[in-house]
Amino acid sequence: MQFQLTDDYIAQIEQLIANKDGDALRQQLEEFHFADIAEILEELDSEEATYLIKLLESDITSEALIELDEDIREKILERLSPKEIAAELEEMDTDDAVDVMGELHEDIQKQVIKEIEDTEHVADIVELLKYEEDTAGALMAKELVRVKETWTVAGCVREMRRQAKNVTRVHSIYVVNKEGKLTGRLSLKDLLTAGEKAHISDVFIPKVDYVTVHTENEEVARIMQKYDLEAIPVVDENGVLVGRITIDDIVDFIKEEADRDYQLAAGISEDVEADDSMRKIIRARLPWLILALVGGFVSVTVLGTFSDAIADHAALFFFVPLIAAMAGNVGVQSSAIVMQGLANKTLRDPLMKRLFKEVVLSLFNGFVLSLLLIAAGTIIMGLDFKFGLTIAISLTSVIISASLIGTLVPIILDRMGIDPAMATGPFITTSNDICGILIYFTIAKLILGF
Incomplete structure (x- = not known):
């Protein structure tokens, strides 16, 4: 139970x-x-x-x-x-x-x-x-079962029994040469079916996936996921077997990374828990809030430069929250997809091809969303054609801009050696708010002529 x-x-x-x-x-x-x-x-x-x-x-x-x-x-x-x-x-x-x-x-x-x-x-x-x-x-952990390729099967079994006493779980049996260098792995089935006098060199499998002591944890996780491994051996600079990493270690690492990336995406700069001290929580949250405040102030300043337009075309004001929200949502979507590709090493497309794909996708999404918005605006608010066209073009342009920012920023941060998870937080949202408002009123000025 x-x-x-x-x-x-x-x-x-x-x-x-x-x-x-x-x-x-x-x-x-x-x-x-x-x-x-x-x-x-x-x-x-x-x-x-x-x-x-x-x-x-x-x-x-x-x-x-x-x-x-x-x-x-x-x-x-x-x-x-x-x-x-x-x-x-x-x-x-x-x-x-x-x-x-x-x-x-x-x-x-x-x-x-x-x-x-x-x-x-x-x-x-x-x-x-x-x-x-x-x-x-x-x-890695040092506990593992290693056997030498020069041993007989009978001697190998005796040595495995001795070593296994200090190993909680025996995931794999690794084979080394006389210098201790990793040469392969041993199948339990092959060991049990081989004759007692046979040598390990005759029955072991020479192909074995491994990592070095300097391999980054993210790369270890990727290799174990790709090859569906329960454990992976670790060797030093000379190829000597020094330890092993098991799947439970990687699961813990992935969970910690996911928690950290989630907090970064929410604008929390360090790992904190709900019951941490007020000082630690403030230190983790306040810097990003200050950044968001600065970005918000810039947005207000940009909006203030179009005060005359708002006076002449008051309806423009009602669509500002919608434009800003769409910019933020699209930017976060794009950055999340890129982040996933960077983490999984699946982002193989050249940069220009990736950007072109985002533009085409944004054009389609913008067209569909603009039609829905114009229809709703015409029915509910009685918008005229010229104003509806302004909203449609602005929304599509903002979506394209937000998707490009959401795609470029994580890639640039990754190439600079900065955790791209930072891109999915207030930085992307604030940047897209400012760009969205500027694009919106610039297009409105061109079409409505104020």
């Missing part, structure tokens, strides 16, 4: 914690999955959550810690001693341990490292901490 967290159950857990009834808590939680325990921890305050972490076995709590939101985990870690943190890290795979270590102050990191008894585990953690963030080296 699936675990269901209720307010009554949380109240029961809180009461047991208040009573320091450790035996009852262990009995309550011993059969729970670590993800369920993580869900419970997130509903408790940091002091109560820390009590549970100290109470339960590290093989359970270490997994639960990884499932927690970073801010909640950070508050719990602040209440644990270096020795207690070390006990949790010893139960984690190296990639997870590095994620946790990265959240600690440098002084605490040194103290925790001294408390970890497994010297090999410590060495692996220290090695992974040296790699740049957002690279395969920082994302």
Whole structure:
């Protein structure tokens, strides 16, 4: 039966914690999955959550810690001693341990490292901490099963049993030469059907997809998605096998990237949560709001230069929000499509071909929308032909302009090494508002003659 967290159950857990009834808590939680325990921890305050972490076995709590939101985990870690943190890290795979270590102050990191008894585990953690963030080296785990191509099948099986004790999930078996360089992968089926005296060099598959320690995470995700991989090996500059990245690592990365891009598109400049401090939230949101304010002021200034036209043709004023809204919507649509193409590496068309395609698409959309707008305006507002023509041409021109801006800006930002997700936020909307209003009144002036 699936675990269901209720307010009554949380109240029961809180009461047991208040009573320091450790035996009852262990009995309550011993059969729970670590993800369920993580869900419970997130509903408790940091002091109560820390009590549970100290109470339960590290093989359970270490997994639960990884499932927690970073801010909640950070508050719990602040209440644990270096020795207690070390006990949790010893139960984690190296990639997870590095994620946790990265959240600690440098002084605490040194103290925790001294408390970890497994010297090999410590060495692996220290090695992974040296790699740049957002690279395969920082994302990979050291735990894997590797076999040498010179081994016999019987010797290989014995060695695999030994290595598998330290690997949570065996996704693949990698084959290396005597220098440790990756040479291929081993099919379990081929291993089981081969004779015991056969050598691995006779049965392994030499073709294997891999990445280097310096490959960016986005590229790792693209390769794993393209070839439908559950895991991918990581090699160093010399081709030596040093780790592996599994699909759950990539899913976490993709989720984090999606959350970050969503916030950038909404005009939030850094990763924030609803329960973060006011100072952090203001720092993330205010700069973009200031940009939007400046853009809005420019729009008002542009609109002010056509005050005489509005006085003579008051109906023009009523269509300003519509023109601005259409410009913003089209711009966001275009930038979203380009963003998706850049992220998936599917944007292969030359720039001019992409722009021509946007113009043709905008002409069609503008024509259809203009017809609908003229029909509605004529029936409801009684617009004359000349005014309707002004609105139709303006709307089509604004749609073309917005689509070109929405296409160009992400591409330019990407080529400049700037995250193109910024283009889908207030920047695109504000730019298109200003351009839309300017185009609208310029065309109106040409046709209506004011």
